[in-house]
Amino acid sequence: MSETPLLEVRELSKSFGGVQAVNRISFDLHKGDLLGIIGPNGSGKTTTVNLISGFVKASSGKVLFKGRDITSMAPYKIVRLGIARTFQMVKPFYQLPAYKNMIIPLYSPRVKALAGGKYGDRNAVALDLLEEVGFERDNQVAYKVASVLPQGYLKRLELAKAISLQPDIMILDELFSGLSLAEVASIVPIIEKLLSEGKTIIMIEHRLKELFRIANRVIVLNFGEKIADGAAKDVMESEAVKEAYLGSEE
């Protein structure tokens, strides 16, 4: 690992009032990694992601992307540099058909720049991308308004929006939550495919079994601090992690 990491998080901290949501977290991310961030509720996973993507301003610490300092940059600038994320709570434009929901990310200056200054036919691109994440073309799901789509499709839509930005790093915030086993099983291959295409992914997950199948590294957070970092099975053996998840015997 002599190359510089794609993403470097250095001593990142954030406090809300008196609450230390994230406390001096550091980690590196290399190209092609799938990093899982896990931890009990309120352990600072989403805040960490919000800090990286610029939606929350850091109290201290640094985030470097390709060696460039992106700490507390505006979210839209971070996206343009190549870090795209999904949200835990999907909030699509409910009154629009699914494929029209894709138009806004496809309107992104990043998409234009990557396509050599031309946007192209956004509707066609949207339909192609949606098919990639499992909107079957034959049954016209992509044309249905978002308000009638089940949660599984809304999560796929969220994923497709992130993919459409052709990011270097994708941050998936609880993509699997609220989905059935079958739905998760059908999304996992999509993520594996993204990895094989050389994408770097950070996943926040509570569905550990599915996550551990695909993640090559896991970070465990508790009360805003990193308590373990390593391969999935090693991490779960750690005493600190067991204590965080199961409580200690006293």
Place this chain on the structure above:
Amino acid sequence: MNKRKERIDRGIKVRSEDIFALSSWREMLYLAAPRLIPVAAFIVLPLLLGPYWQRVLLSVAVFALLAISWDILAQTGMVSLGQALFFGMGAYCSAILNHYFGLSPFLTIPVAAVLGGVICTLLLMPVLRLRGVYFTMVTLIIPLMLERVIEATKIFGGTEGISGLAVLPSKWLELYILMAALTAALFGFRRMMTSDYGLVLTGIKDNDRSVMNAGINIYWFKIQALFIAGSVGAFAGAMMTHVYRFVGMPVFALDYSILPIAAVMVGGPGSFAGAVLGAFILVPLSEALRALGGLRIVFYGVFLVIFVVGLPEGIFHFISRKYSQFERWAEVDK
């Protein structure tokens, strides 16, 4: 036996990507009528009306433009209580250009529309980051503040205003410039909002975080929407200044802020057609009620409440639903 209302789209409305399969004149008329009727009305109305109602029509057009301008902002997630700012800025810009620089109305009106839009955008830019009611409060305050500034500093004629401004060569020109502007604004902005650009604007209203997350600078888009809305309002103000040959503090009055909102509420938000329809109902109504003297405002208020309570979706959405869908009562078991 319960009953519920079934709504079924008329066959012709079934469409994909704006491609229609038309097989008869009737079907073509069905699609064209909603566009042809307003355009025909804009052309014919000035010819049919007497001089007094022609003046009212000018006023209708001005308020319709202000209502459209309000609706542009509202659809971008900015609720404004200060359309008077746009109107007044346009009015003062054109008056100043005409009175102090001697420019002809043919020049002052377009320049004032752009200049007014720029100044309003610059004035409101610092508060664009405020959301919801905070932005709204600032838009309410700025025109009232400008009124006091003019009064206190006595600039541009102070409380007296500037009178004796140049007029357009004929009243027909006034009427038809406004009618043309209204047609262009109505259809142009409807098209704009259904384009991908418009989708980004409405996206900012529905979920600004999601738009930001697409790498789009929402403040830049809000600034653009503000400039567009500001220019439309400023154009209305500039036109009126040259019609009345006068500009003064009343151009920043609350009427120009409130009536456009009432028009949108009555006509139906989010369509521009509703805004125009609302102005075509409310302004003449207010004129017709003049005979009632002091009670005018009371009756006007009652009408407004009836409209808003009876048809909360707005008249335009009600009509367009009736036009594009069959309705029938269907029996429901249980």
